[in-house]
Ligand code: FES
């Protein structure tokens with residue numbers, strides 16, 4: 001069985017990386033294992049839980065079901081790429097701290113990415129719109145009510 | 159290969175060192191001085207560990223003057239780290255941010271058994287508090303001696319001992335000059351007076367929260383070691399199936415380093431993670447397995463449990479003032495969002511496992527019995543994982559990784575379970591049947607009460623018995639698993655009513671159920687409280703009493719009464735529209751731990767099959783609250799998780815297989831359904847700390863079922879509620 005590796009160019013968090021991988025590899029594994037970006041998490045690999053979310057062109061996308069080939073040439077942003085160059089947190093990140101909107105924090109990546117994506121498209125969402133934006137994000141610790149509060153707080157600030 | 163040394167990682171790994179500072183590889187950085195840290199060395203610790211009665215078993219002073227606390231407990235997402243920082247910092251008059259915490263590690267920390275049963279605050283935090291108090295006294299003595307002054311002219315502040323009158327100060331590190339405090343912890347050590355507390359009892363933010371929102375490496379799943387290989391396992395398609403063969407061509411797939419086969423234990427180790435996944439998928443398709451034993455067909459849990467476990471005691475004699483009801487719950491899963499993961503390395507006869515287990519020492523004993531290695535040759539280092547709500551796959555994945563690493567010595571092996579491995583193989587919370595009957599006296603109070611419960615075991619943890627690990631049961635030389643030996647352990651939790659009833663009889667019946675089971679948050683208490691508190695509402699209605707007043711009438715514990723009264727006050731003005739209902743539930747967890755009363759407001763529309771919990775409230779008394787916001791967070795999370803179990807969860811299976819394989823076939827609560835939450839903490843600083851993390855589970859279940867009844871008149875006694883309402 002032959003390996004089918006390709007050289008690919010990825011634009012992540014404002015930088016361009018040249019990597020070598022099987023083009024079918026889900027983006028998630030490349031981000032974590034080759035670029036050392038641990039924000040996106042493996043939760044199901046099936047597009048069912050949202051742990052692996054990243055922003056592509058500002059939109060929340062599951063990186064576990066998107067091949068690295070399909071992500072080539074796109075503007076990818078991960079959780080660790082949200083803060084400013086001086087380390088200042090993004091208002092959504094800050095709101096999550098202010099509301100202490102996590103327990104184990106394993107789902108937090110997806111929650112923050114989904115919130116950033118929502119507020120970009122709809123800066124003042126109502127309750128129903130907010131809930132809908134998180135419909136594909138699972139949290140087993142039961143922090144949903146805090147995540148909603150944090151999102152509201154971030155919306156008020158922007 | 160070279161032994162794995164920490165310093166070497168920093169030099170060789172570039173960006174990876176970001177991850178390692180979090181685990182304490184660079185103690186001089188700010189990150190390492192706050193929050194939790196771990197250790198990635200393969201070396202054995204130098205010399206024996208200090209005994210648990212010595213200060214330095216629990217607490218060390220680092221060169222930079224910060225304090226490191228060693229706990230034998232694990233961070234499970236329950237907020238252990240911050241609570242420990244608070245109590246240690248408090249005794250030393252030093253901000254919690256200057257205290258770092260090392261989680262359970264057989265090479266570094268005391269043996270504190272397992273982190274479970276909501277006991278980490280009751281026990282470990284108290285051990286740390288006493289050790290820190292002893293450290294304070296020793297530091298004061300040393301400084302008094304150094305300056306030749308009276309101890310009472312000295313005080314502690316932010317990592318220093320200071321002289322009251324003058325500007326002089328000495329940092330803890332300067333005082334100790336590289337030594338540690340090896341003195342014993344006096345039994346009668348005096349603790350800081352609680353009215354002087356600055357941090358304990360306050361909502362101190364969790365120090366790891368910033369790492370979480372920044373997406374830094376924090377979890378076992380994020381751990382990377384140089385030369386680390388990636389592994390996946392291939393489980394039998396069903397419980398008990400034996401491996402008959404597999405296609406050797408898989409060995410030739412790109413990146414495959416080794417396929418490990420031992421009896422029916424099958425795993426693949428590859429250079430890269432995606433290569434391991436592809437090889438796993440190929441093996442799944444191209445391996446042959448025998449049939450496992452058939453699973454039973456269960457259409458009704460009450461009927462099945464009764465048939466298996468035998469008849470209960472005689473119910474209360476029927477009559478006008480008697481009431482009788484049967485309740486049940488199906489199997490429910492832990493469903494951590496991050497599937498279990500472990501890293502293991504084997505070299506020169508020594509095994510090191512990094513694991514999110516709840517008990518590093520018990521797991522070490524069990525791995526020793528499985529592998530035949532001496533306990534001294536095994537080190538298990540706790541690294542946090544995804545949220546843990548009881549005995550999940552953590553121990554099993556550790557055992558799997560150990561077997562893989564031992565078959566592939568010299569390189570660390572990281573094993574990540576796939577979603578399906580977790581859904582199908584984790585030990586579930588057992589199905590249960592609860593039967594109640596009671597008689598009301600002429601005064602409307604309960605006179606007689608009979609309670610029977612049927613359940614499988616609620617504790618099948620590995621405490622040295624290898625048969626408790628999945629992998630061990632499938633080896634060429636398999637370890638037997640004796641299920642019956644453990645009885646219903648934990649199943650009877652909260653089965654004794656906390657209410658004063660002159661004649662109450664409780665009996666439990668063991669059922670050997672078809673699926674693998676062990677501890678799930680609150681064990682039997684969830685279903686027992688669901689049944690008792692549903693039944694209390696039914697009895698209150700029969701007695702023509704208000705549901706909460708009826709409970710208060712049967713309580714003689716003031717603290718219990720107070721949480722119920724507070725809840726009543728908190729929810730008295732909540733508007734309830736048509737199609738909506740309010741319901742309540744109360745329990746004192748284990749009848750000895752936290753008091754928790756929960757209210758739920760739900761909306762029901764039977765025609766459109768809508769059931770939504772709109773909001774849930776809790777009042778909780780956990781004695782002395784260490785971190786009031788942490789306690790609220792745990793209680794809110796407990797309510798939402800219990801709402802999910804209660805409304806919609808059920809592990810499904812047919813005669814051939816378990817059908818709940820992923821989040822489509824086993825869905826949990828999503829944002830469209832998750833309720834708003836509000837928690838009031840009754841803080842009692844003068845009282846002992848009580849375990850709180852599991853207190854909301856049972857009351858939430860009953861609160862929802864009672865609210866559904868109030869909203870639509872339908873009493874659902876068989877969980878999940880949605881199935882009972884809509885079929
Ligand atoms: S890991 Fe991608 S959606 Fe679950």
Ligand code: FES
Nearest residue numbers: 103105107139141
């Ligand atoms: S905080 Fe643990 S899964 Fe969401």
